[in-house]
Amino acid sequence: MGDGSGRGSGKSSKPEWLQQYDLLGKIGEGTYGLVFLARIKSNANRGKSIAIKKFKLSKDGDGVSPTAIREIMLLREISHENVVLLVNVHINLVDMSLYLAFDYAEHDLYEIIRHHRDKVNQPINQYTVKSLLWQLLNGLNYLHSNWIMHRDLKPSNILVMGDGDEQGVVKIADFGLARIYQAPLKPLSDNGVVVTIWYRSPELLLGTKHYTSAVDMWAVGCIFAELLTLKPLFQGAEVKATQNPFQLDQLDKIFKVLGHPTPEKWPTLVNLPHWQSDVQHIQGRKYESPGLYNVVHLSPKSPAYDLLSKMLEFDPRKRITAAQALEHEYFRVEPLPGINVFATGQPGAVNYPTRPVDTTADFEGTTLLQPSQLVNSGNAVANNMAGSHGMANRSASRPMHMVGMPRMPTQAMGPYNMASQAGMGGGTNPGGLPLQRGVAPQSHQQQQLRRKDPGPGPTGYNPPQQKRRYG
Numbered sequence: 401m402g403d404g405s406g407r408g409s410g411k412s413s414k415p416e417w418l419q420q421y422d423l424l425g426k427i428g429e430g431t432y433g434l435v436f437l438a439r440i441k442s443n444a445n446r447g448k449s450i451a452i453k454k455f456k457l458s459k460d461g462d463g464v465s466p467t468a469i470r471e472i473m474l475l476r477e478i479s480h481e482n483v484v485l486l487v488n489v490h491i492n493l494v495d496m497s498l499y500l501a502f503d504y505a506e507h508d509l510y511e512i513i514r515h516h517r518d519k520v521n522q523p524i525n526q527y528t529v530k531s532l533l534w535q536l537l538n539g540l541n542y543l544h545s546n547w548i549m550h551r552d553l554k555p556s557n558i559l560v561m562g563d564g565d566e567q568g569v570v571k572i573a574d575f576g577l578a579r580i581y582q583a584p585l586k587p588l589s590d591n592g593v594v595v596t597i598w599y600r601s602p603e604l605l606l607g608t609k610h611y612t613s614a615v616d617m618w619a620v621g622c623i624f625a626e627l628l629t630l631k632p633l634f635q636g637a638e639v640k641a642t643q644n645p646f647q648l649d650q651l652d653k654i655f656k657v658l659g660h661p662t663p664e665k666w667p668t669l670v671n672l673p674h675w676q677s678d679v680q681h682i683q684g685r686k687y688e689s690p691g692l693y694n695v696v697h698l699s700p701k702s703p704a705y706d707l708l709s710k711m712l713e714f715d716p717r718k719r720i721t722a723a724q725a726l727e728h729e730y731f732r733v734e735p736l737p738g739i740n741v742f743a744t745g746q747p748g749a750v751n752y753p754t755r756p757v758d759t760t761a762d763f764e765g766t767t768l769l770q771p772s773q774l775v776n777s778g779n780a781v782a783n784n785m786a787g788s789h790g791m792a793n794r795s796a797s798r799p800m801h802m803v804g805m806p807r808m809p810t811q812a813m814g815p816y817n818m819a820s821q822a823g824m825g826g827g828t829n830p831g832g833l834p835l836q837r838g839v840a841p842q843s844h845q846q847q848q849l850r851r852k853d854p855g856p857g858p859t860g861y862n863p864p865q866q867k868r869r870y871g
């Protein structure tokens with residue numbers, strides 16, 4: 401293992417520590433980082449798939465802040481069946497890159513929802529919706545119990561494991577990164593990424609300084625509704641990454657469905673900066689609520705509607721918590737939630753496609769373009785994307801947690817010692833529910849590139865025509 405600089409690695413520009421992995425390609429791109437699929441080359445976990453998230457650190461200032469290091473060390477302590485496991489951390493001081501290696505998950509809710517909406521044109525099976533929601537809440541309850549707020553929950557951050565021991569198990573990704581994002585990371589330069597604010601809570605939109613874990617429960621409510629209808633519930637106009645949380649259009653979309661919040665129902669509303677400062681737009685407009693139950697097509701007396709409306713409570717202090725939600729009646733009536741969210745064998749079961757992999761990308765995220773691709777397509781990557789069938793054995797069996805996986809020697813991480821790996825204990829099951837184990841999904845299909853813009857679906861969901869990042 402070297403110093404992380406790549407020196408001594410011959411012609412390869414790959415840092416030495418990365419040489420324990422076979423890089424298979426790029427699977428995603430967010431505001432701050434690129435995500436790669438890699439496979440472990442040797443040791444007991446040989447063949448295991450890993451998602452490596454690479455961030456660019458800001459070269460301004462003092463490099464990696466102690467706060468960021470503390471946050472990352474904290475993330476290494478997190479261990480729960482519904483939270484994606486961080487298996488390795490590297491800081492390459494030469495090019496100021498931070499690499500986080502996570503357990504790989506084949507699916508995410510963004511793709512599952514999109515597949516139902518645009519491909520199979522049928523709702524998600526009720527068992528699957530309930531199991532997804534229960535496991536999401538279970539992971540979130542663990543994070544909140546450990547004083548970790550996610551702050552950026554959205555469908556693409558909610559992963560579901562593919563083939564293997566943990567098939568159909570939900571994993572929350574990107575948790576706790578919000579604090580690291582602030583500094584010292586810098587957004588990927590000019591990648592045209594547009595931030596979705598569809599899952600942002602009203603208190604954040606109105607500029608609260610003192611938010612709580614209730615912001616995550618609002619996002620869960622939005623995701624629950626989207627699982628039911630296959631459409632984002634509050635689809636405000638998205639914005640270029642900005643420090644300003646105030647988004648008038650997003651608030652407008654929320655009020656159109658839920659009606660106007662009032663100081664009677666939400667007493668601290670009057671203290672929120674944007675409620676005060678933008679009287680004309682925020683307080684002046686009058687909204688007629690069509691009733692949330694009409695929008696999500698639920699009976700107002702159903703347990704599902706009761707739970708959803710408690711997640712979408714305006715006042716964060718009255719909003720249901722993850723622990724309370726796990727105890728809700730919705731999870732105690734048939735169909736009961738299960739460990740494998742896929743429902744093969746049940747009505748409405750669906751085969752989900754595997755993740756597209758840009759097999760031409762290197763760890764810099766650089767795609768090697770052929771001249772003809774440059775001329776012909778505008779989407780040159782598409783020609784080089786492969787589903788799992790285009791690659792060797794993506795479905796190698798995966799142990800549940802990489803307990804025995806060696807951590808990187810500290811010299812690869814510069815001056816910081818991140819050797820701590822004590823667990824925080826296992827998961828909780830406050831609902832104490834007898835989770836059903838679903839049946840495995842069938843074999844994967846060849847699939848298309850995950851497009852930046854899925855285009856209008858049959859439901860009329862019509863995302864903006866620009867390069868963007870989806871929820």
Ligand SMILES: Nc1ncnc2c1ncn2[C@@H]1O[C@H](COP(=O)(O)OP(=O)(O)OP(=O)(O)O)[C@@H](O)[C@H]1O
Nearest residue numbers: 428429430431432435451502503504505508556573
């Ligand atoms: N552990 C993982 N296994 C498999 N795929 C992952 C994993 N973590 C993230 N991904 C996928 O990589 C893609 C990019 O993720 P990333 O978190 O960088 O971006 P994002 O969530 O879309 O946006 P942002 O990070 O800007 O909030 C997403 O499709 C996500 O589902």
